[in-house]
Amino acid sequence: MTRPVNPVRRREPLTDAQLLMTISICIFVVMYALAMLLLGGGFLKTQQLFDILNDNAYLIIIACGLTIVMIGGGINISVGGVISLTVMACALFLNGCGIQSPALTFIATLLLALGIGLAFGLLQGFLISYLDIQPFIVTLAGMFLARGLTTMLSVNPVKVSNSGFQAIIKTKIEIPWLGYVAKNGNLIPARLETGAVIALCVVALVYLMLRYARAGRHIYALGGNSQSALMLGINVRRTKMLSYVLSGLLSGLAGFVFLMHKPAGNASVAMRSEMDAIAASIIGGTLLTGGVGNVIGTFFGVMILATIQKIIGLSGLNDSWWQDMANGAMLGFFILLQSVVLFVRGKGGPKLPWLKKEKPRQS
Amino acid sequence: MLNDALLTMRGICKQFPGTRALNNVDFTLRRGEIHALMGENGAGKSTLIKVLTGVYEKDGGHIRVEGQEAHIHSPQDAQKAGISTVYQEITLCPNLTVAENIFIGRTGGALVRWKDYEKRTDEILKSLGIPARAKQELSRCSLAVQQMVAIARAVDMQCKVLILDEPTSSLDEKEVEMLFGLMRDLKSRGVGIIFVTHFLEQVYEVSDRITVLRNGELVGEYETRDLPQVELVARMMGKDLKELSGLEAKTENRAAVHDEMVYEASGLSSSEARPFDFSIARGEVNGFTGLLGSGRSESVRAIFGADRVTGGKVTVKGKPVRINRPHHAMKNGIGYLPEDRKRDGIIADLSVRENIILALQVMKGFFHPMSKAQMEQFADEYIQALNIKTASQDTPIRALSGGNQQKVILARWLLTHPDYLILDEPTRGIDVGTKLEIQRLVLKLAAENMSVTFISSEIEEMLRVCSRLIVMRDRKIVGELSGDGLSQAQVMKTIAGGGQ
Numbered sequence: 001m002t003r004p005v006n007p008v009r010r011r012e013p014l015t016d017a018q019l020l021m022t023i024s025i026c027i028f029v030v031m032y033a034l035a036m037l038l039l040g041g042g043f044l045k046t047q048q049l050f051d052i053l054n055d056n057a058y059l060i061i062i063a064c065g066l067t068i069v070m071i072g073g074g075i076n077i078s079v080g081g082v083i084s085l086t087v088m089a090c091a092l093f094l095n096g097c098g099i100q101s102p103a104l105t106f107i108a109t110l111l112l113a114l115g116i117g118l119a120f121g122l123l124q125g126f127l128i129s130y131l132d133i134q135p136f137i138v139t140l141a142g143m144f145l146a147r148g149l150t151t152m153l154s155v156n157p158v159k160v161s162n163s164g165f166q167a168i169i170k171t172k173i174e175i176p177w178l179g180y181v182a183k184n185g186n187l188i189p190a191r192l193e194t195g196a197v198i199a200l201c202v203v204a205l206v207y208l209m210l211r212y213a214r215a216g217r218h219i220y221a222l223g224g225n226s227q228s229a230l231m232l233g234i235n236v237r238r239t240k241m242l243s244y245v246l247s248g249l250l251s252g253l254a255g256f257v258f259l260m261h262k263p264a265g266n267a268s269v270a271m272r273s274e275m276d277a278i279a280a281s282i283i284g285g286t287l288l289t290g291g292v293g294n295v296i297g298t299f300f301g302v303m304i305l306a307t308i309q310k311i312i313g314l315s316g317l318n319d320s321w322w323q324d325m326a327n328g329a330m331l332g333f334f335i336l337l338q339s340v341v342l343f344v345r346g347k348g349g350p351k352l353p354w355l356k357k358e359k360p361r362q363s
Numbered sequence: 364m365l366n367d368a369l370l371t372m373r374g375i376c377k378q379f380p381g382t383r384a385l386n387n388v389d390f391t392l393r394r395g396e397i398h399a400l401m402g403e404n405g406a407g408k409s410t411l412i413k414v415l416t417g418v419y420e421k422d423g424g425h426i427r428v429e430g431q432e433a434h435i436h437s438p439q440d441a442q443k444a445g446i447s448t449v450y451q452e453i454t455l456c457p458n459l460t461v462a463e464n465i466f467i468g469r470t471g472g473a474l475v476r477w478k479d480y481e482k483r484t485d486e487i488l489k490s491l492g493i494p495a496r497a498k499q500e501l502s503r504c505s506l507a508v509q510q511m512v513a514i515a516r517a518v519d520m521q522c523k524v525l526i527l528d529e530p531t532s533s534l535d536e537k538e539v540e541m542l543f544g545l546m547r548d549l550k551s552r553g554v555g556i557i558f559v560t561h562f563l564e565q566v567y568e569v570s571d572r573i574t575v576l577r578n579g580e581l582v583g584e585y586e587t588r589d590l591p592q593v594e595l596v597a598r599m600m601g602k603d604l605k606e607l608s609g610l611e612a613k614t615e616n617r618a619a620v621h622d623e624m625v626y627e628a629s630g631l632s633s634s635e636a637r638p639f640d641f642s643i644a645r646g647e648v649n650g651f652t653g654l655l656g657s658g659r660s661e662s663v664r665a666i667f668g669a670d671r672v673t674g675g676k677v678t679v680k681g682k683p684v685r686i687n688r689p690h691h692a693m694k695n696g697i698g699y700l701p702e703d704r705k706r707d708g709i710i711a712d713l714s715v716r717e718n719i720i721l722a723l724q725v726m727k728g729f730f731h732p733m734s735k736a737q738m739e740q741f742a743d744e745y746i747q748a749l750n751i752k753t754a755s756q757d758t759p760i761r762a763l764s765g766g767n768q769q770k771v772i773l774a775r776w777l778l779t780h781p782d783y784l785i786l787d788e789p790t791r792g793i794d795v796g797t798k799l800e801i802q803r804l805v806l807k808l809a810a811e812n813m814s815v816t817f818i819s820s821e822i823e824e825m826l827r828v829c830s831r832l833i834v835m836r837d838r839k840i841v842g843e844l845s846g847d848g849l850s851q852a853q854v855m856k857t858i859a860g861g862g863q
Contacts, residue, residue: 012498017458214475217459221467224456231438231454232516233468291458 016345020285020338021297028300031307039314046178046190052306057195058083058258058270060302063277063284064206065250067298069135070281071210072243073223073290074128078139079251079277081146082120083270086113086255088150091265094162105164113256114249120146121248129240143274151267160263169260173197195257202250206295219243223290279327280305283334304330368430369394369555370415370446370524375424377410377579384410387424388581390574392524392555397546399566399587400559402576403599403655403820408559411576412526416448417441428523447517451529453509455516457502461488461495465516487515491545507538511545518549525549526557531565543569561656562837563592563859577601593859599654600822600855624681625783625814626666626697631675633665637838638675641666643783643814648805650817650825653835653858659818660702662835663785666816667692667699680782693726698776702787702818704765708772711761715753715771716742718760722775745774750800766797773801783814790819802828822851834858 014022035043042048053060062079069076090109099105120142127138160166172191179189210216218239221229230236258270284301286293308326312318370392377385385407392398402408413419415426417435426433433444441448455464462477462484470480484497493511495504501512510530517525527546531539546556546569558570566573566587573590575582575598582598590598623645632638639662643649651659664670668686677686679695686692692699701708710718719742724733742756749770753763760768769789776784786805790798805815805828819825825832826849834842834857842857 012496012500015500212474212477214470214473217463217467217475221456221459221463224458225454228454228456229468231448231450232456232464233439233442291456 016342017285017292017294017297019341019345020292021294021300023337023341024284024297024300024304024334028304028307031304031311035307035311035314039311041314043310043314045180046175047180047188048310050190050192050196052303052310053196053199054191054193054261056302056306057193057199057261058254059273059276059280059306060199060299061202061250061254061257062247062273063280063298063302064202064295065247065254066274066277067281067284067286067293067295068206068210068219068250069243069247070278070286070288071223071290071293072219072240073226074135074240074243075278075288076124076135076139076142076244076247077274077278078120078124078142078146079247079254080270080273080275081143081150082117082248082251083255083258083273084150084265084267085146085153086116086252087259087269088153088158088265088267089113089116090256090259091158091160091263092153094160094165095158097162100162100164102164102167105162106168109165109259110253110256113252113259115252117248117250117252117255118245119248120251121245124248125241125244128244129237135244147267150265150269154265155267158265160259160265165263168194169263193261195260198253198257202253203295203299206246206250210294215239215242220291223292225291276302276305276327279331282331285338367394368392369428371425371427372411372415373425373427375411375414375426376422377407377414377419378422382579384579385414385421386579388576388579389584390581391584392557393572394523394555395550395553396571397550397556397558397569399570399573400557400576401566401573401595401599402582405578405655406576406599407579408576409528410579412448412528412557412559415441415446415524416526442520442522445521445523446526447520447522447524448526448528449510449513449517449530451532453506453513455501455509455513457500457509459501460497461499461501461504461512462497464501464512465519469520487519491515491518491548493545505538507534507541510534510542514545514549518554522554524555524557526559528559529561530558531560531562539565561654563595564837566595567592575599591859593856596654596855596859625679627678628666629676631665631677632673633661633670634673635670636661636665639665639840641833643816645782645814646809646812647831648809648815648817648829649831649833650819650829651833651835652818652822652825652854655820657835657858658838659835660787661838663699663787663816663818667697667785669699669701690725693722693779693781696780696782697785698722698779698781698783699785700769700772700776700787700789702791704769704772709760709768712759714757715746715751715760715763716756718771719745719756719774719778723778726779741778745778749774749777749804766793769793769801770797773804777808781813783816784808785816785818787818788820789817790821790824798824822854826851826854836860 062083065079066076090113093112094105094109097108099108124138124142127133128135172193174189174191176187176189179187182188210219218234221232221234222236222239226236280301281293281298282288283304284293284297284299286298305327308330309323312322312326368391372388372390375385375388388407388411390411400408400411410419414421417437417440420436426435428444428446435441435444459467462481465484465487466480481497488495488497493508493515495508495512501509504512514525530542534542550556560566570587572584573587573595574584575595577599624642625645627642629640630638631641636658651662653659661670665672668688668691672687677684684695686695689699716738720733720738739756746753746756751767751770751774753767760771763771773789789801802824805817809815817825817828831843831845832849832854833840834844834854836858841860844853844857
């Protein structure tokens with residue numbers, strides 16, 4: 001047996017999870033570079049990247065929530081429904097409350113949105129963790145409930161007319177040196193919406209939480225083997241509950257971000273976004289079986305899906321089925337790629353030293 | 364009472380619906396000893412361990428750790444009392460690092476300073492001589508190392524009592540040596556180790572004392588060096604060797620065995636069974652014997668293709684064949700009555716008739732349906748022939764008694780007219796009358812030129828029906844007895860090995 005002289009200083013080989021994440025980051029970079037080369041136009045401007053972030057900020061946030069739940073070995077398909085409910089409730093609240101101060105509306109709406117998300121998280125988490133009901137069933141019911149409540153609040157679309165909130169929406173972060181000079185000679189700075197900033201912060205916070213916080217590691221343990229986690233002295237029920245509460249809270253936050261991007265409530269808001277979020281998590285290297293994944297990968301998963309969407313749009317294939325088929329193909333491709341990569345590594349791996357598994361797993 | 368007693372369990376009782384798993388069992392573990400807990404499957408070892416670790420709540424008795432009454436209601440309580448367990452299936456998280464597996468669940472504060480823990484982990488690994496690194500993902504360690512990491516966790520938790528439940532069952536010899544080295548090291552540090560295993564040699568290699576359980580009762584506690592291996596086997600099986608040695612097997616008249624081999628296998632192995640040779644002649648009744656867990660069932664499952672067959676040559680009636688699935692075996696005229704009839708045998712909600720017809724239907728293929736009249740006729744025939752007590756052939760099989768359920772499954776196989784029938788524990792949990800009926804039936808079938816392999820935990824029964832016994836120990840065939848060698852004493856000597 002060959003052992004390093006100083007085991008502490010030796011660099012550990014990439015784990016499967018890190019490898020999968022690296023692959024999705026590389027694919028995103030290659031894809032974006034190809035789009036810049038072949039399509040040019042908007043892709044050459046920073047604003048294109050920022051638009052992708054602005055449009056998908058809410059998706060990034062719920063995908064982070066889903067990644068947490070999926071690492072813990074669960075699933076949550078109610079997130080899209082919670083967004084639509086949050087958006088509708090906040091829109092009605094803003095139109096009816098009479099508060100016009102931007103700061104106050106911001107805080108009040110945010111609290112309402114988080115409250116709704118928290119309520120769903122607590123209820124679903126309780127049913128799943130303490131009553132041992134299948135998460136798929138519970139969150140399916142949660143999805144119907146949220147969608148139903150949305151329509152109950154208002155059958156018709158509700159536009160936000162609150163002037164304070166309108167002011168908040170208009171606040172964008174402008175970065176002049178990333179902008180471009182328009183034909184008339186004016187400098188148009190690159191604009192990033194508040195929502196996108198919030199989403200990036202969420203990614204960073206969730207990443208740190210999962211990596212360094214005690215609760216985060218417990219979620220990994222739970223997803224790795226819940227029976228073992230119990231024997232290792234982890235409060236399995238509470239950890240599971242926490243994952244759903246976080247996912248619920250993030251859904252509420254995503255609803256708030258959605259409202260800032262498109263200030264109108266509508267029963268069909270964020271339709272199917274839970275499926276996009278699951279797809280993004282998987283593309284980013286999160287395994288549905290739990291225990292493996294991280295939100296950086298998920299972030300790039302969302303970016304990959306969103307970039308495909310932009311590319312298809314710019315290619316003139318505006319029909320919605322192209323989008324769906326491309327997403328489906330991408331997901332299939334990734335699952336296949338993941339299986340192949342994991343299989344090859346299990347077999348002893350390619351000859352790159354940092355990719356190689358040093359000892360095959362025994363079963 | 365010895366004052367160096369670390370753990371004492373007195374009068375432990377545990378009742379499950381229908382069975383008494385532990386009846387007034389005493390157990391004493393001293394400081395710095397390796398204590399083997401022995402018994403056949405179902406003897407109560409696992410239950411005792413689970414009571415001690417708080418997985419089960421005991422119905423009666425006391426547990427004392429270092430003289431203090433310990434109240435153990437959950438695995439956490441056990442850990443707090445200084446009792447740690449390393450289970451056969453490793454209860455760690457493969458997706459976490461070695462350091463995390465050692466420290467998770469017992470770190471304070473919301474944030475974890477993994478750097479510190481990793482440093483401590485490397486120190487622990489080094490001091491115990493475990494070849495792993497703190498930042499290594501656990502799934503990349505070999506099973507032996509994973510097991511040792513689990514032990515390291517226990518050691519770092521200041522455990523006084525370490526329970527190793529079948530730790531060596533999936534390790535190779537070198538890994539076993541590594542584990543034993545670690546166990547001896549811990550022993551010298553004053554940890555009391557309870558070692559549960561099926562492997563007799565290993566018990567004699569590392570343990571200081573042995574406690575034997577049988578049928579949920581304490582048989583006795585012995586110094587390992589004072590208890591010869593034969594005696595240990597006899598105790599585990601509940602026989603007294605001195606009484607046995609004089610007795611000869613009473614054998615009933617057996618049918619003449621033909622020379623023609625119905626089934627021959629060489630080097631047959633499966634995912635569960637190590638390679639073995641085996642053959643059976645037309646009209647022969649032979650049997651696999653050995654302690655429960657010695658690999659008897661695994662061997663016959665390999666013959667039938669019930670587990671994944673991994674190698675070996677098989678000939679049926681002189682023709683080479685491949686038997687990888689039960690279906691292939693059935694096509695070749697082999698029938699198998701599984702050990703656990705509830706799980707593998709009966710389909711509880713189907714009627715007696717449907718359960719009888721099942722195997723024949725599979726043999727014929729689903730596109731050759733049988734007429735209802737024919738099915739009823741077959742069912743009636745066998746209900747009478749085997750004296751199955753059932754209200755009607757439409758009664759769901761779960762309404763029948765265990766013995767009658769067993770007869771239904773027997774009928775199922777007899778209906779396919781196999782050349783070779785494997786009966787794995789056909790008489791377990793059946794009343795004496797039915798037992799005799801089944802034994803007589805086996806001999807009658809043999810007289811009608813059917814070959815039968817018979818497995819039973821009761822050696823008397825095996826001696827009555829089998830003309831040849833294949834003895835297994837630790838998943839290997841260690842001997843074959845026939846003719847004059849067929850006696851209980853001889854069987855036990857062979858199981859124990861060495862014949863001392």
